[in-house]
Amino acid sequence: MATGENVTPTRQYSIAGLFKVEGTAIALVLALLILVFMITAPRAFLGFRVYMSFMATVPPPMIIALGLTLVVVAGEMDLSFPSVIAMASYVFCILYQNYDMTWVALLAALAAGTVMGFINGLVVTKLGIPSLIATLAMLFLWGGLTTVVSNGMSLAIPQIEGDLIHTMLAGRIGVFPVQFLWALAIAVLMWLILNRHRFGENLLFIGDSLRVAKVVGIQIDREKIKLFTLMGTLSALAGVFLTLETTTYFSNAGMGYLLTVVAAVFIGGTSIFGGSGKMAGTVFGALIVAIIEAGLVASGVQGFWTRFFIGLVFIISVTMNAALEDPDKVPLLKELRSRARK
């Protein structure tokens, strides 16, 4: 063997190292927010309870946001997830209530979401409607269908607490909510899919440029259908987690997530223009959105202000992310910089 081959290659960063780098900026924003709330609402934010309650309520929107990150990376959008959540939640509740099914009910709910996602994918690719509009239409369609099959009624399944499925998916280890561990596991999986799997790579190139994706031989329609199908499955999973935590179904259960989930993705630093995405950023983005909602209320600010502040953080984060990528992308900064140079 030639001796030249034996030279140790320059140390490549490990997966863990990259993880750290990827979300650093947005993690700092989260830390800063927590610090602020520790000052403005010390009673709530210096105790551990408020954090335990975040970890119980954040998993559903976080799981959807992770899926949506992949969708945005491919240059697409999916707004239909609130209705998929509702349908999955209904399927799970009704099967549990009427037939005592638990794991089978989970599988049925996931299957329903998968089919809905698959149909979303077909509508986007085969009818050629831009996904923002197509999935808005599907939000109505699936939402309407859910209300029809559930006859507009709500369901409550408080007796599921204590069942194995509840303990395993939404139970507590001491005071620690199990579902947060599941959400983190899904985050790791989604990070691997985006950054280490051929599917993720294909989506990166599709979002970067459709023409390039085509000439390098990526089957664009097939990958997009897979993408929306996965998004459907994840939305359904989020729906089941939500149902297990609240032990109820109601027909607009997911609607509250519509804007906050989209916000979480972009606050996390995923490019609005497609072709790049940050799963770690999305995890922190979801936490930030949740913490603003709770923190403001605990600080004694009227609840009406929460959306206002989410909007504010949204704009600051997106601007900051763009500026970190390239300061000249922000016209204001570009002007200031060129003035400073004079």
Added chain:
Amino acid sequence: MSSTPIVRLENVGKQYGKVVSLKNVTLEIGSNEIVGLIGDNGAGKSTLIKVLTGVEQPTSGAIYVRGQKIDAASYSVKEAHKLKIETVYQDSSLGEKQPLWRNFFVGRPITNRFGFIDVKAEKKVANQIMRSTIGFRGVGIDVDTPVSRLSGGERQGVAIGRAMHFDSDLIVLDEPTVALALKEVSKVLDFIRSIKSGGRSCIYIEHNIHHVHDVCDRLVVLDRGEVALDVPTSSMTYTELTDFLMSLHRQRVVGAA
């Protein structure tokens, strides 16, 4: 030149609705030759390339690769890759925001059986291609550099290096020197020569007749969807070639009047 050509098009035609882009094109590309493809805008150059490389299906005629007839309906970019035919498009071969190593392997990554990419292996090979095949020792460029930070000539180099790594027998270059500075152009012409010295063939599509005459073994002129000329470069001087192209142009003006 070996007996069976790498690619043979026989009476290939392509229509987009009522617009005829190619009519009865018959063309052979032999092994280890550089063929210059010349023609005005709309002469059918890009359509010919798309048909040849599986991006679009011909409406009539037949394609043979190494003597084997290709089933037009199932011919795709993936198929073309398998048959070792690769295209380098002027500005759409590389993902701008993606690092170099991804661009080398996109579409056919090194994966385990679950489809997970072996990043380490890909980076190692990408690094080798950069150092040896395309000779990048440029400052500040490594396998993690996104394509958006490369110059036009460097991008062509990456795309050509990728094609050579995957052992393509025929590399199609679609106007690789458009919008490049002079220094960059000479780099690209060197890349093209390295294709030939590597024992492969190349179709070189170009506007600048001077470059074509410089590096090509054979010249093919397309005019309004038909082959107007197909000769060895040595049989025609640069001046004769320009005169011929001018005469085509005059005919067209007369025909239109």
